[in-house]
Amino acid sequence: MPTQAKAQMIEDLTVKLGRATIAILVQTQGLSVKDMNDLRKKMRAANVEFQIAKNTLLRIASERNNMNELDTSIFNGQTAIAFGFDDEVAAAKAVIDYTGNSKIVVLKSGILGGRTLSSEQVEGIGKIRGGKKQTKAEVVGTIQGPLSNVYGLISAPMRELCYVLQGRADQLGGASAE
Template sequence: MPTPAKAAKIEELAEKLARSRIAILIQTQGLSVKEMNELRSKVRPMNVEVQVAKNTLLRLAAERNQLADVDPNIFHGQTTVAFGYDDEVAAAKAIVDSLQNSNMVVLKAAILGGRSLTPERVEALAKISGGKPSAQAQLVGGLQGPLSTTYSLLTAPLRDLCYVLQARAEQLQQQQQTQSE
């Protein structure tokens, strides 16, 4: 049974995990307080909150949110969590960009959509140009193109039949006009 302070911390982490779109786990061991504050200030404009958390409490918070597909092996070593509340891509980009300037900070994993991501997948997510809206537009465009083509193919025979009937009606009308003259 956890102490009341730990139970409150588990509740806080569970609430943040539930609210966040992505939780990026990083190892910040060796960073000074000043460097940690700089990291926080760099990612704050992207609505990313950075917090040091104990692995056991973070694992219990993930279990409390029924994140069954999260690999329990990601909860090891010293862990700092970056909670991204708005855009998953922007949060990943902010963290990955911040990590490139530091030799001490290591990307461990992430939790996205109830599943854990490897560091490579987090870096790939950060490389999506234009962010989440651009990725969504590309997806819609990718779906819309084939659907538009299919619609055109299915409606072409009916449309062509209408054109033939209209041309025949105009031809008959012209023949009537020439006969009546």
């Protein structure tokens, strides 16, 4: 039976995992207090919530969020978790930037959409240029360009017919006025 403090921690983690667009697990064992405060500061600046959590509590919170496809083997060793609530790419970039510069902090894995991400997949998300909004804009642009061309090709015959009919109407209208 969990204590009241653990039950509250499980509830807090359950809510955060449910709200998060991405959760990135890192190992910070051996990090000094000064470096840990620096890490938290950088995560806050990137709008990423960072906390240390017990693996058992994280596993229970993931089960409560019905993350059935999640590989629970990621919950081993000392674990800190970075929750990204807005932009998956920005959160991954913040964590990747810090782990790339640190010799102690190690990227373990991630959770996206209730599925386990490997450390390589998290790094891949972090390397997407421009972030989530720019990627969406590029996809829309890629789709919109050919669609507008097709629309122009389909509407051209009708438009040309309208021009011919208008020209003939102008001719006939001009002849009857004389």
